[in-house]
Amino acid sequence: MLKIGKLPIVILAVFIIIFPWIARLIPAIANYTDIMVFAGIYCLITIGLSLLMGYAGQISVGHAAFYGIGAYVSAILTARFGLNPWGCMFVGILVSAGIALLVGAPSLKLRGHYLAMATLAFGIIIYIVFNQETQWTGGPDGMAGIPGLSIFGFDLDSVEKYFYLVWGFVLAAFIFSVNVVQSGAGRALRAIHSSESAASAMGVNVSKFKVMVFVYSAVLASLAGSLYAHYMNFVNPATFDLFFSIKLLIMLALGGMYTLWGAVIGAGIFTFLSYEWLHYFKEFEVFVYGAILLVVVIFLPQGLAGVPGMIKGWLGRPKSNE
Amino acid sequence: METITLGGQLFQYLITGITVGSIYAMVAVGFNIIYNVTEIINFAQGEFVMLGGLMMVFCHAGMGLPLIMAFPLTVILVTLVGMLMDRLAIRPIRQPTVLSLIIATIAVSILLKGAAMFIWGKDPFDLPAFSGRNPIMFFGAVIQPQYFWVIGFLILIVIALTFFFDRTILGKAMSACADNPDAASLVGINVKRMIMLAFALSAAIGAVAGIVVTPISLMEYDRGAMLAVKGFGAAVLGGLGSFPGAVMGGLILGAIESLGAGLISSGYKDAFALIVLLVVLFFKPSGIFGDIEISRIKRF
Numbered sequence: 008m009l010k011i012g013k014l015p016i017v018i019l020a021v022f023i024i025i026f027p028w029i030a031r032l033i034p035a036i037a038n039y040t041d042i043m044v045f046a047g048i049y050c051l052i053t054i055g056l057s058l059l060m061g062y063a064g065q066i067s068v069g070h071a072a073f074y075g076i077g078a079y080v081s082a083i084l085t086a087r088f089g090l091n092p093w094g095c096m097f098v099g100i101l102v103s104a105g106i107a108l109l110v111g112a113p114s115l116k117l118r119g120h121y122l123a124m125a126t127l128a129f130g131i132i133i134y135i136v137f138n139q140e141t142q143w144t145g146g147p148d149g150m151a152g153i154p155g156l157s158i159f160g161f162d163l164d165s166v167e168k169y170f171y172l173v174w175g176f177v178l179a180a181f182i183f184s185v186n187v188v189q190s191g192a193g194r195a196l197r198a199i200h201s202s203e204s205a206a207s208a209m210g211v212n213v214s215k216f217k218v219m220v221f222v223y224s225a226v227l228a229s230l231a232g233s234l235y236a237h238y239m240n241f242v243n244p245a246t247f248d249l250f251f252s253i254k255l256l257i258m259l260a261l262g263g264m265y266t267l268w269g270a271v272i273g274a275g276i277f278t279f280l281s282y283e284w285l286h287y288f289k290e291f292e293v294f295v296y297g298a299i300l301l302v303v304v305i306f307l308p309q310g311l312a313g314v315p316g317m318i319k320g321w322l323g324r325p326k327s328n329e
Numbered sequence: 330m331e332t333i334t335l336g337g338q339l340f341q342y343l344i345t346g347i348t349v350g351s352i353y354a355m356v357a358v359g360f361n362i363i364y365n366v367t368e369i370i371n372f373a374q375g376e377f378v379m380l381g382g383l384m385m386v387f388c389h390a391g392m393g394l395p396l397i398m399a400f401p402l403t404v405i406l407v408t409l410v411g412m413l414m415d416r417l418a419i420r421p422i423r424q425p426t427v428l429s430l431i432i433a434t435i436a437v438s439i440l441l442k443g444a445a446m447f448i449w450g451k452d453p454f455d456l457p458a459f460s461g462r463n464p465i466m467f468f469g470a471v472i473q474p475q476y477f478w479v480i481g482f483l484i485l486i487v488i489a490l491t492f493f494f495d496r497t498i499l500g501k502a503m504s505a506c507a508d509n510p511d512a513a514s515l516v517g518i519n520v521k522r523m524i525m526l527a528f529a530l531s532a533a534i535g536a537v538a539g540i541v542v543t544p545i546s547l548m549e550y551d552r553g554a555m556l557a558v559k560g561f562g563a564a565v566l567g568g569l570g571s572f573p574g575a576v577m578g579g580l581i582l583g584a585i586e587s588l589g590a591g592l593i594s595s596g597y598k599d600a601f602a603l604i605v606l607l608v609v610l611f612f613k614p615s616g617i618f619g620d621i622e623i624s625r626i627k628r629f
Contacts, residue, residue: 060428064428066427066428066431068431068435113610113611113612114610114611117610117614118427119427119431120370120427120431121565121610121614123370123372123427123431124370124558124561124565124606124610125606125607125610125611127558128558128562128603128606128607128610129603129607131555131558131599131600131603132600132603132604132607135596135597135599135600136600138596139594139596139597249554250439253435253439256432256435260432290446291443291446291447292443293439293442293443293446294439294440294443294444294446294447295443296439296443297436297437297438297439297440297441297442297443298436298440300432300433300435300436300439301418301433301436301437301440304422304429304432304433304436305418305421305422305423305433308423308424308429
């Protein structure tokens with residue numbers, strides 16, 4: 008589970024490269040490239056959250072805030088001031104990292120339920136700010152006119168080009184996170200998860216690692232928000248409400264937050280559920296999400312990523328003694 | 330009539346704040362009951378309030394029952410929901426960790442919200458005030474008669490719970506589960522039943538809160554989450570697990586929210602309580618009346 012070889016990453020890369028071609032060939036899934044753009048955006052957030060929640064064992068129910076901060080910093084600086092989008096994306100990341108540092112340092116001293124509620128309250132406060140600071144954010148109606156992205160004069164003006172951009176970021180974040188997990192920092196995070204006192208007795212600077220991983224997850228969420236803003240050319244606060252933080256929780260629980268693969272799979276499946284497969288339920292999808300979340304937490308505590316292990320456990324119970 | 334003095338205005342905010350704060354206090358008491366027995370924070374606590382209000386609308390306006398009969402029926406129905414929640418969502422979890430319990434209660438919370446949207450739709454509902462809507466003028470403040478009902482029910486709940494936990498065998502058995510579940514089961518207390526009773530009790534209190542507040546602020550399907558966070562804020566402010574603390578925390582939070590909305594910014598009304606929650610969590614997570622030693626020995 009911990010060792011992630013090169014082969015799966017190569018397979019992911021190849022899948023990313025050929026996906027739009029396949030989608031173009033089959034009319035029934037022609038719109039899947041568009042949905043995959045959102046899946047990639049969510050993947051960026053869940054990869055960071057997997058490190059925070061799955062590996063380090065810290066709970067956040069407020070990452071919609073960082074997603075929104077990234078989106079709004081990009082939106083305001085590009086649409087209102089005409090600044091360079093890539094620079095704005097970077098500013099968004101700096102702002103999110105700063106706020107994550109400010110909120111994370113005192114929050115992460117808290118444990119369990121307290122931390123969950125603190126992040127939840129933080130998320131709602133930021134959401135209220137998006138709604139109230141109308142002169143900047145456009146209030147509940149949102150703001151339009153956010154420009155698209157271009158690289159060296161080459162406009163990313165089609166869904167497929169944007170798909171490659173987003174998934175390029177996902178691949179980079181994934182490889183970086185794999186390296187983090189397999190480094191000393193990853194071992195420190197897992198030690199914190201098992202027991203904070205034991206970890207600190209072994210010389211792990213617990214609070215530093217916790218804040219670092221919190222900031223890292225905020226940075227990825229902010230990047231995702233900027234990418235979202237430039238793709239939609241429009242942002243409004245409803246995208247970044249409490250329910251989005253809960254949706255992130257569903258993605259992680261569904262895919263399995265204890266592995267990075269689980270985070271990617273969860274985000275992917277959830278995106279297709281919400282954009283494509285649950286249309287029939289319309290706004291009652293919230294009920295379906297609740298049911299999914301409950302079933303997963305009761306029957307699949309490791310998420311879908313834990314299913315192969317469970318099957319292996321059933322089949323090879325006499326032989327394996329892991 | 331235009332002579333509204335600043336003093337009168339402040340008094341008005343304070344009265345409104347204490348009324349709203351009484352609701353937060355009831356939610357906080359509900360949190361504490363479950364927390365004391367199981368050390369679970371029930372993120373669906375606010376949904377009980379929402380269900381209380383909407384179920385009352387169904388019993389009163391839908392079934393045509395008079396208020397006095399619809400009230401107990403509603404409380405019973407919501408209590409059943411609370412018991413079902415324990416039986417179907419909390420007890421089946423095989424590896425109870427903080428994270429899995431948080432996810433389970435959040436799952437129940439959005440399930441209930443979805444069900445409420447399905448049954449009642451998205452519109453807010455009103456209920457008739459228990460003793461009319463003729464406001465009472467008092468030192469320049471306008472007081473709805475319903476305010477007295479809200480505050481009265483808070484007092485009633487606190488007295489009843491104090492009696493229950495201090496004077497009855499059942500209440501003492503529940504407290505024993507909180508102190509040490511293993512030791513409690515050794516002396517013959519059925520811990521599982523006590524946990525279900527805790528969910529039943531806090532659902533019942535949530536229902537009462539929902540019923541009494543609906544004539545003042547209406548009720549709709551998506552009010553639960555905000556009530557839960559503010560109720561938690563009240564519980565933490567007063568020290569998680571403490572009943573007098575929950576009441577004080579709720580009243581203080583309500584007053585701060587009302588004064589903040591009136592004097593500073595009404596747009597940020599909901600943010601004040603949350604900022605107070607964050608400040609308390611950051612600087613004194615054991616709360617004003619809480620004991621830091623007690624909060625250290627808790628499992629979660």
